[in-house]
Amino acid sequence: MSFPMTTQTEANGPLDPARLSPWRQIGTPVADCRNARHALEKAGLAGWNIRKLQQSGTDITPNGVTTINNPEQVMLVRDDPATGQVRYLSSVGSGYGIRQNEEQADLLDALVAESGAESLADAGQLDGGKRTFVTMKLPQTMTVAGLDPVELYLAVFNSHDGSSSFRVMIVPFRIWCANQLGVAIRDRVSEVSIRHTRNAEIKVEEIRSKLGLMYSYAEAFEREARKMLDAELTTPEFREVVETIWPVDDNAPVRTRNNAERRRGELMRLWSSADTQQAVRGTRWAGWQAITEYVDHFQPAKDSTIRAHRVLTSGTVANRKQRAFDLLAVA
Structure with a gap:
């Protein structure tokens, strides 16, 4: 891949330091660890003896x-x-294949070396250990149309409850608003999965062989983002997208309609005046970022940790991001 490099302060100011990625909110920073085994130990993911x-x-x-x-x-x-x-x-x-967290250590070290990442970034657990994650920041930073820097992460997810396979996926991450932007793009591979069966093994060679396809996804993502940034979006059109993603029946209870009005007001604020949209305002890309920013950072939750957990695990959140992307993408 060859993406223009940028720094966080080259465009419209530094990211609010209080706004962290969901991985950092839930997990443990492990960039100072000498290898994956050390990182798993620091994050409390080693020695589980599942x-x-x-x-x-x-x-x-x-x-x-x-x-x-x-x-x-x-x-x-x-x-x-x-x-x-x-x-x-x-x-x-009874046929479920147990995979100790340490079994992924060699793969993680290989991915760091293969991808050019300086180190692992964050590691943690979800739902009492039912799921675990480890991330690494790739050295490439794409700058959409020379305006909007987007970092790339490899995220490795494992589950110990049968809910999902062992997965390695590439996740774009917008710097200005700490938005997690993983969406499906037609005919592109964004992740590799290995099922939890008794005989399934984590094979470094298998994951490595598909990294090129995952990087191709990143290039396709940049092309789609550039087209969205070049396309105008009016305020009425943005409001229509919001109402499509969060439909509210006219006969809905008063509380539902009041919640919808508050949500609409927050989304319109993000769209029309948020600093995070300053450099891209009025575009279809800005419309998608406003919706993603709301879901990732402003959607009501008891606290920011619960919201971060929702971002990483909720199918509803993922589907809304995907729906918004599909509605705003340029054919």
Whole structure:
């Protein structure tokens, strides 16, 4: 890849230091670690000793107590390295392939070397360890039309609850507003997955062989972004996109309509006057960034950590970003 390089202060000012990526809000900074194993230890992801326990149920009747084993499901548990306690992870099928977090260390080190990243960036866990993540910032920074810098990250996700495969994915990240911009682009590969089966292995060569396809996704993303930045978007058109993504029935309860009005007002503020849109205002790219910024940083939540967790795990959030991208992309 060959992207123009930029720094964070070359355009419309530095990013608000209080606005962190969802990875940094939830995870642990590990850029100072000498290798992946050290990073996993620092983030509390090593020494889990994930294992299967037989599941059973107890039936109590007047005739006595009967224990019934479940041959189809097993319980996954782990050790908590901070407390030494055994913690429940999930219930999965008996054929589920356990993958200790340390098993990804060689792959992570290989990805750092292969991609040119200086080091890993952040590592952490979600939902009590059901899912884990490790990120690394790639050295390339694309600058959309010479105006808007977007960093590229490789994010490695693992699950211990059967919800998803082991995944390596490329994620664009807009510097000005700390927006996470991962979306699907037609005919482009943005991630590689390995299923959790008994015989599945994490093969460094397999992931490495597909990195080129993932970098091709980044180039396609830049082309789509450039077209969006070159295309005008009016305020009425932006409002129509918002109402398409968050439809509200005229007969909806008063509370629903009031919440919708507050959301619309915040989105219009981001679109019309937010500093983060200053250099790109009035474009389809700015419209997508305003919607993504709202979802990532302003959508109501009990606290910023819960919102960050939602950004990383919610299918609804991902679908809204994708829907907005599809509506605003230029054919």
